[in-house]
Amino acid sequence: MPYKDKRKQSLAQYKYQKSKKGKATRSKYLRSKNAQTLRILRDNKLKEEVLTHYSKSGHLNCCWKSCCVSDLDMLSLDHIKDDGSKDRKQNNFLTGIKWYRWLRIHGFPKGLQTLCWNHQWKKRLGGRYALVR
Numbered sequence: 001m002p003y004k005d006k007r008k009q010s011l012a013q014y015k016y017q018k019s020k021k022g023k024a025t026r027s028k029y030l031r032s033k034n035a036q037t038l039r040i041l042r043d044n045k046l047k048e049e050v051l052t053h054y055s056k057s058g059h060l061n062c063c064w065k066s067c068c069v070s071d072l073d074m075l076s077l078d079h080i081k082d083d084g085s086k087d088r089k090q091n092n093f094l095t096g097i098k099w100y101r102w103l104r105i106h107g108f109p110k111g112l113q114t115l116c117w118n119h120q121w122k123k124r125l126g127g128r129y130a131l132v133r
């Protein structure tokens, strides 16, 4: 229904969204395949943007020396100084896409790098073996 007054339109939309019928319609939409696909595409785009920012030379790839993994599903963020636990406590335990969103909003803070899962694991093992030796 067209409104001449934008405030009235906005108020009517708000009331509809809060109504039982509005909530049911939104819930049905959010569970639809179309909405899920759009959400996945949007989240992948954000993940790619964040991981590219923390990659070397502005290209999406692992920061490990001579590693050429650039598959989005195989890459993740790594705390360079292994202070991820402290960082999560400070940022309300944000993980996954919510953390990527937080990073973008806060201007990509320093101290992170993009690593592939194999090199994340290798870095962790290297630290553990370094303590044993």
Ligand SMILES: [Zn+2]
Pocket (backbone or CB within 6 Å): 062, 063, 064, 067, 068, 069, 115, 116, 117, 118, 119
């Ligand atoms: Zn790698």
